[in-house]
Amino acid sequence: MIIVMSMGATEEQATNVRDQLRSYNLTPHDNYGTQRVVIAVLGDVGPVRDVLMGKLSVMPGVESVTPITRPYKLTSRESHPDDTVIEVLGKRIGNGTLTIMAGPCSIEGRDMMIETARTVAAAGATVLRGGAFKPRTSPYSFQGLGVEGLQYLAEARKETGLPTITEVMEPGQVEVVARYSDILQVGTRNMQNYSLLTAVGKAGRPVMLKRGYGATIEEWLMAAEYIVSSGNPHVILCERGIRTFETYTRNTLDLTAVPLLHHLTHLPVIVDPSHATGKRWLVRPMALAAVAAGADGIMVEVHPDPDAARSDGEQSLTFDQFGDMAHALFKIHDEVRTLIKDPFAMTGPAAIDGASKH
C-alpha cells in the first residue's frame, strides 16, 4: 500500500498516518522527496486492506492511497502457478483440450433435451447444458421447468455419458441442483450474490461463475475467491459480455479477458458467445475468435427448432449449425495449439496497473 502525502502536508499528518498503520501492526517505510513524503507498506495487508485504505484516504494531508497487491489470493496465479484442471465424468476442463458446452437455453421437455444431447454429443460437445431454473428479466416470462427439468438433464447425461451443467439461483436450490447436475452454474446477475457464492462453495461440485455484465475482472476474481475460500477450488470462469454504450449488440464480448485471465489466475476460462451477441449469426465468428484468443472452451445454446424455443431462440443454433461450428472450432483449436507453443512468449513481464486509458 502506497500513501502519497499532499505537497502541503505537515510532519504531524505524516506521523498520524504512520500511527494508523502501526495500529494495524503494519510497518511504514518512508520515502522523502523534495516536494512530498510517500509512505509505503510492503507485504500482505490481509483482510483489513479495503477498510484501511478507506480510512487512510480521508486522513488530513493524504493525497492518495494505492494498493500494491491484488485483493484476491487463492484465485491468483502468483499464489498458485499451475493451471487448475477440473475433471468431471472423465472430461477435463483447462488441460489444453477444447471444452464445448452445448444444449438448450431452457429445458422445455424430455424429448427435446434427449434429442439435443445426443446430437451435440455426436458432434463433439464435451458438456451438456440446459436451464431448469431460469432468471428472466421479466416476471411474466417462462421461468423454467424446475426439478422436472433437472430430471431430464440427468437422463440426458445417462444417455450420452457427458457431464452436465445447469444454473442455480439461490442457496435453497443448491442441494437439489447438485443432486442432479455435475457442474453448478452461477449466472451473470448473481455474480455478487454472496450468499449463493458461499453456498456453492460448500456444494462439492465444480462451479462455473459467469462474469457479471457490469463487473470488472477484479470483482469477478473476488467473487471466485468467495467460492474457493468456502472450500471449493474447482471454479471455471465464463466470459459472456459486458455492458457498454454500444447498442447494436446485446453486450460487448470482452475477449481480451481470456489471455488476461490466463495471466492473472490459474482457473480455466470459457466464453459464451450466445449471450454476448444475442444473435445466432454472430455466434460462430465469436466462438472462433474465442478459441483463437486461447479460451479453454465455449458454451453455446443449441435447440432442435430455435424458432419455437421458449427462451433465447434468436441466439440458439440449429443442430446443423452446431455441427459445422464444432468441426471448425476443433480445427482452429488444433492449429492455434500447434502454432503457439508458449502463449506467454510475448509476455516478458506483465504489468497491467497504472494503465492510463487512451
Added chain:
Amino acid sequence: MIIVMSMGATEEQATNVRDQLRSYNLTPHDNYGTQRVVIAVLGDVGPVRDVLMGKLSVMPGVESVTPITRPYKLTSRESHPDDTVIEVLGKRIGNGTLTIMAGPCSIEGRDMMIETARTVAAAGATVLRGGAFKPRTSPYSFQGLGVEGLQYLAEARKETGLPTITEVMEPGQVEVVARYSDILQVGTRNMQNYSLLTAVGKAGRPVMLKRGYGATIEEWLMAAEYIVSSGNPHVILCERGIRTFETYTRNTLDLTAVPLLHHLTHLPVIVDPSHATGKRWLVRPMALAAVAAGADGIMVEVHPDPDAARSDGEQSLTFDQFGDMAHALFKIHDEVRTLIKDPFAMTGPAAIDGASKH
C-alpha cells in the same frame, strides 16, 4: 411492436411474419411503402413480448423489430397515474415531504447504533438505516453482526420512534429481517436476484430497491415489477450510481434518473450519495443536487467516529456534518417546492425513445 421488413424481402416472408403474429392471437397491421413493408402490432402483447420479439428478429426478410410499449406495467405511471405514497410508523415517503434515511453503514454495536439514531433523529432524519447483513466484495471483510445487529436496530427504533431500513441478502433471511425492520432493502448487487425479489414481494413490508450499478432504468423498473407482481405495491427506488469509464469517483451518480423516473413511474425515488461518490466531502454537494433535482429523499451514512468505522468510514459523515447537511437540505427542499409548482410544466409531451446518442 413494429416489424420492419428489409428492402429485398419477399411477400412470402411478410406473410410468414403475419402468420407468426396470428399464432399468438395478435393482429398485424400492414404499412406499405415504396421501398419496404412495415408491419405493426398494436396494444399490449403481454408476457410473450420478449420471446416473440426474439423469434421475429431472426425470421428471413425481417430487418428489425422494435417494441412500442414498455415491458413494465404495474410500476408504470401510464397504468397508475397517481404517486405511490408509502407510510411507515407515521412517516410518509413520496408525498412531497423530504425523506432523510440516515445511520451507520454497519451496525457495529448497541451503543453506537443508539447514539447515532438519537443524533440523526434530532437533526431531522425520518428513517433509520443500519446494516446487519453486509454484502462485501471481499470474503475477508467484516460481514456484519447479523441478527444481533437487527436487535440493536429495533431498539433504536423504539428509542426514537423512527421507522428502520436494513438490507436483506437472500430469501432465507427475509422472515427474520422483516421481524425486526420496517423497510427491507435490496442491495445493488442483488437487483436482479429474482428469488430474493419474489421473496420480498411476499414479505408484507415496504421494500427499497437499489439500482444495480450496471443496470438500465428499464431493467430496474422490471426488477421492481417482480416485487409488485408478487403482491407488494410498496416499492421505493434508490439511485446509487452506475458503473462508467470514469475512475475518479467510485460510481457516476445518475441524477437525471430522478426526473425521468418521476415521469415513468409512480414510485418514490431516493438518492444515495454516499455509495455513489465513496467520499465524505462529495456527499453534501450531491445530496443538495439530488434534492434540487426533485428526489423524494436521500439516504446517507453517519457514524459517531467515521475514522474507526468497520466499513465505509471514508464516506460516512460525522454527527456535525450530518446536522449541517440536513439543515441545508430542508431549506433547499422548501425553496425548490416553492419555486417549482408544477415539475412537469416544461414537459409538454415526454417522448424518450429513439433518442440518438450525441
Added chain:
Amino acid sequence: MIIVMSMGATEEQATNVRDQLRSYNLTPHDNYGTQRVVIAVLGDVGPVRDVLMGKLSVMPGVESVTPITRPYKLTSRESHPDDTVIEVLGKRIGNGTLTIMAGPCSIEGRDMMIETARTVAAAGATVLRGGAFKPRTSPYSFQGLGVEGLQYLAEARKETGLPTITEVMEPGQVEVVARYSDILQVGTRNMQNYSLLTAVGKAGRPVMLKRGYGATIEEWLMAAEYIVSSGNPHVILCERGIRTFETYTRNTLDLTAVPLLHHLTHLPVIVDPSHATGKRWLVRPMALAAVAAGADGIMVEVHPDPDAARSDGEQSLTFDQFGDMAHALFKIHDEVRTLIKDPFAMTGPAAIDGASKH
C-alpha cells in the same frame, strides 16, 4: 512513480529498473519487504512520465507501475491554489456569481438571434450563446450559417452589452471566430483535437472546453493543459454528459464532476443540461441540481419557437420557460451560497485515487 516488483523478481531485474530510472536522471528509493521490492520515484517526473511508465511496465520482473503525481500541472489546484476568475465585458465567471449562458443552438437568422438575446438578457443571462459553425453527426444536417451567423451574434452583443460565446471547429476558423466572439467554445467531439486546442491557446480569447462524451476527467484536464500551456490561462470547463450504457437519456450528466473539479483544478466549471439530457423537460431539474452541486454556471439552449428550430429544438427552452428557470436558479444559488459557507468543510483530506469500484 511506484514500481512494484513481482514476488519472484530477481535482484538483477530490480537493478535494471533502477538503471532505467537513473538514465532519466531520476533517483530510485528502495522499499524492501519480505515478499517483494517496491521502488519509488519521488518528485515530478516531467514530460517523460507516460513513456517511462510504459517502458517500466513491460520490464522483466515488474508487476505494476503506478503514478503518484497527476499529469496535469498548470491546470491543477495544487500548483495554483486560487480560483481562476475570467472577466469578459465586465462579466465575471468563476468568482462566486452565477453565470448563465443562453441562446439558440444554431443562429438561424438575424431577427431570431437579436430577439433571443434581448429576452435572455432581460431574464438575467450573463453570456449569449449561438452556433454559427455546427458539428453535426450527419453530413446531411444543417451545418450553420457560418460567418453570417457570427455577424448576427456580434450584433446581439452590441444590442445587449453581453459577452458572447460560439463554437470553433478547426484551426483555420479560429481567427475569424475570435474576431466576432468573446469566448471560443471547443465542442465535445473536438476535446482531443490537439491542433485546435493549440490554436485556441494562442487566440487571446477565453476558451470554454466541453468534456468529450467519452473522456475521463483526467483526459479533460490534460486537454485544458494543452490550451493553458499554449499561453492561454483563461479556460472554462463545461460538463455536458458522458456516454454510458443507459439509453433513456442521450447522455448521463456527471454532476459529481462539479465538486470534484473544484477540488482538482482552479478553473471555473459550467454545466450544460440541454445536451446532456436532450429533452426540454429535463433541463430545469438538472440545471437546478447543477447549481445546488456548486457549478459556477450553466449553459442552456433557448429558441423563440423551439418546434421550428433547425437543430436541437427538442431540448431548447421557450422564452417563458427560460425566464422561470433563471428566476429559480438565482434563488437556489443564493440559498446554497448562504448555507454553505465553506464548500470543503467536509473535506478534511481529499484522496481520490485507489478508489476501488463497488
Added chain:
Amino acid sequence: MIIVMSMGATEEQATNVRDQLRSYNLTPHDNYGTQRVVIAVLGDVGPVRDVLMGKLSVMPGVESVTPITRPYKLTSRESHPDDTVIEVLGKRIGNGTLTIMAGPCSIEGRDMMIETARTVAAAGATVLRGGAFKPRTSPYSFQGLGVEGLQYLAEARKETGLPTITEVMEPGQVEVVARYSDILQVGTRNMQNYSLLTAVGKAGRPVMLKRGYGATIEEWLMAAEYIVSSGNPHVILCERGIRTFETYTRNTLDLTAVPLLHHLTHLPVIVDPSHATGKRWLVRPMALAAVAAGADGIMVEVHPDPDAARSDGEQSLTFDQFGDMAHALFKIHDEVRTLIKDPFAMTGPAAIDGASKH
C-alpha cells in the same frame, strides 16, 4: 419513422403530428389499436430525419419516435451490396486476402523506419505504417517528426514497394500528408472532427477511419458517410477498442464489431490490437482472434527496440515477435477461409434493432 401516441392522446394531437409530417412532404400511415394510435412514415425521410424526430418527440401526446431506417446511406450494404475492395500500389484490401499493416508507432528516424520496413515486408506485411504527426494526450510528450518523418516513410515505401499509411490531424495537413503517403489515417480522437473528415474526403487517397473510443458503430458509420459523401468511396474502418468500465486493459476490443460491420456495410474492416490492449503480450492472441472473427486485416506496432521507443513501446512488437505472429496469422486466416465458405450461413435474417440488453 414510427410515432407512438400515448394512451391518453387526443385525436387533435394525432392530427397535429400528421400535419407536421405533411409539412415535410411525408405521408402518415395510421395504425389504430384499442389503446393507442401509431403513425408510421415509410420510405426514406432524407436529411431532415434527426431534426424531425426531435420535433415530433416533444409534441403533445407523443409517447415515442423510432426510426425505421438507418441514417447512413452510402456506407450501408443495403444500398451497395458488393464489398468495397481498395487497391493501393497493387495491394488489395477487402478482397478476402489478409492485410497486415505494420511499422513503428512514431517514425523516430530514417534508419529505424527503413530497417523496420524491410523487416516487416519480409515477414509478410502488406502496408507500412508510421506516425509523423502524433496526437498525444499530454502536451509535454513527443509530438512526432512531422514532414521529416513523412519523407522517411516515403523512402521506406520506395525500398519495399509497399503502400504506406500515416495519420493526419487537421485539414491544413491533408495536402502534405497526401503527397507522401498512400493511405490517410484519421485517428480515434478525430473520428468526429468533421472539418477533417470533409478534407480527407476530397484528398483523392484511401482513408482509414479509426473508431472513436467512445463512439457507437452507428456514429462510426456516420463519420465514414462524411468522407464518402465528400467524394471519396475508399474508406477502411479500423476497430481499436472502446472505453468501458474495465480498467485492467487500456480499452475493450470490440471484436463483435467485425462480423456486424460486414453485415451493415460494404467497407473493409481492420483491427488494431496494439492500441486496444496497450500491452505487447496481449497483441498476438487478440490479432489471432480478430482474424478468426473475419477481419480483413490487422494493424500492429513494430519497433527495432521497443524498450527504447519514444512512444507506445510497451505495446510494440520486436521483429521476431512480429515474424512469428504474422506466420500464425496467415495460417489461421487460410484455415478460417477454408472452413467458413459462407460467413453468413448462420444469418438467415439479421435484425439487430430492438435488442434489449440482458
